[in-house]
Amino acid sequence: MIIKSLELADFRNYENLKIEFSSGTNILYGDNAQGKTNILEAIYLAATTKSHKGSKDKEIISFGKEEGHIRTIIERDGAEYRVDMHLRKSKSKGIAIDGQKIRKASDLVGRCNVVFFSPEDLSIIKDGPAERRRFMDMELCQLDQIYLENLAKYNKLITERNKVLKDMFEHPENSVLLDVQDKQLLEYGSVIIRSREKFIRDLCDIVDPIHHKLTGGREKLKIYYEPNITAAEFESKLRNSRQKDIYLKQTTVGPHKDDFSFNVTTENMPEEIDIRKYGSQGQQRTASLSLKLSEIEIVKKSKKENPVLLLDDVLSELDSNRQNYLLNTIGDIQTIITCTGLDEFVNNRFEINKVFRVVNGSIPEE
Numbered sequence: 384m385i386i387k388s389l390e391l392a393d394f395r396n397y398e399n400l401k402i403e404f405s406s407g408t409n410i411l412y413g414d415n416a417q418g419k420t421n422i423l424e425a426i427y428l429a430a431t432t433k434s435h436k437g438s439k440d441k442e443i444i445s446f447g448k449e450e451g452h453i454r455t456i457i458e459r460d461g462a463e464y465r466v467d468m469h470l471r472k473s474k475s476k477g478i479a480i481d482g483q484k485i486r487k488a489s490d491l492v493g494r495c496n497v498v499f500f501s502p503e504d505l506s507i508i509k510d511g512p513a514e515r516r517r518f519m520d521m522e523l524c525q526l527d528q529i530y531l532e533n534l535a536k537y538n539k540l541i542t543e544r545n546k547v548l549k550d551m552f553e554h555p556e557n558s559v560l561l562d563v564q565d566k567q568l569l570e571y572g573s574v575i576i577r578s579r580e581k582f583i584r585d586l587c588d589i590v591d592p593i594h595h596k597l598t599g600g601r602e603k604l605k606i607y608y609e610p611n612i613t614a615a616e617f618e619s620k621l622r623n624s625r626q627k628d629i630y631l632k633q634t635t636v637g638p639h640k641d642d643f644s645f646n647v648t649t650e651n652m653p654e655e656i657d658i659r660k661y662g663s664q665g666q667q668r669t670a671s672l673s674l675k676l677s678e679i680e681i682v683k684k685s686k687k688e689n690p691v692l693l694l695d696d697v698l699s700e701l702d703s704n705r706q707n708y709l710l711n712t713i714g715d716i717q718t719i720i721t722c723t724g725l726d727e728f729v730n731n732r733f734e735i736n737k738v739f740r741v742v743n744g745s746i747p748e749e
């Protein structure tokens with residue numbers, strides 16, 4: 384699958400832009416704050432309906448404008464289709480595929496798979512559980528529409544339930560509302576837990592050989608899901624924590640508290656160690672890279688299709704061994720790389736197909 388072109392109107396610092404990508408490696412370079420990441424954000428948004436950094440539509444539309452547009456032409460299995468996205472300040476976004484409006488944003492998801500890699504991803508193991516859940520959700524939402532819908536409903540319910548909990552002292556009669564919400568939480572939450580279980584199991588199989596190679600055969604890596612509660616115990620735990628939830632004014636059990644762990648063994652250390660707590664910085668960064676590379680494999684495996692790889696300023700963060708490893712795994716995947724200068728590519732043997740210089744919200748002809 385490839386993205387053939389991207390058109391923007393009143394998107395971030397772009398008034399108007401049209402860009403045609405190569406199906407191979409594309410480089411976007413330019414000084415800071417010129418709009419390189421904004422282009423990757425537009426692609427991510429067109430594929431997943433969401434910003435990679437969680438920005439709201441109204442923040443993405445150019446300052447002072449009421450609406451913005453993104454148009455992408457995507458080629459998949461030899462056929463082309465056009466995705467139009469209409470961002471509006473005070474309404475939800477409109478999306479059309481080949482001119483046909485789609486009913487729900489989730490109907491778009493999964494048609495175009497992208498893997499977004501930024502320097503922050505290298506600290507996913509060092510960071511807190513929220514960042515790891517975000518990783519899991521960003522990936523699962525692209526792969527599984529049912530997951531996406533359940534997660535959206537679950538998150539909305541948690542917000543609503545917390546609101547009811549906050550008012551409980553003044554409105555004890557609202558406990559019937561909690562009963563209704565808990566039933567729904569169980570329904571959506573159980574789907575989330577089961578999907579995450581499977582995702583982490585698949586991920587664990589894929590990540591180990593990648594990590595083994597990346598560490599020159601020194602380390603084995605295992606990833607385990609750490610659910611806050613299992614699907615089977617969700618109901619009883621939710622019921623038993625009701626008083627505590629009322630007291631703390633928030634929902635304390637459920638998959639919104641999940642995490643997963645990274646465990647390494649070496650020849651010298653055959654006992655698994657949890658590198659979230661005991662890993663060295665380098666070890667954590669390498670395992671994070673293994674995780675991102677696994678994402679590519681997961682898409683290939685489950686979609687039988689190459690994802691589009693978006694590398695935001697990430698090459699300069701890696702030493703030359705890891706850079707080479709990453710660039711070698713790219714193979715025939717369409718890749719869009721942002722960087723501030725072209726120097727970092729001089730010593731690399733890999734082929735660059737198209738180079739764009741980004742200057743203050745435009746790409747001048749050179």
Ligand SMILES: Nc1ncnc2c1ncn2[C@@H]1O[C@H](COP(=O)(O)OP(=O)(O)OP(=O)(O)O)[C@@H](O)[C@H]1O
Pocket residue numbers: 394395396397413414415416417418419420421422442443444445446696723741
């Ligand atoms: N809604 C918006 N409307 C207009 N401009 C915006 C909007 N949101 C962000 N910008 C501007 O976009 C500019 C470029 O952002 P971007 O993150 O793409 O830069 P970059 O080229 O990736 O820079 P860096 O090399 O520092 O990562 C910023 O200076 C910011 O002020």
Ligand SMILES: [Mg+2]
Pocket residue numbers: 419420421695696721
């Ligand atoms: Mg940037």
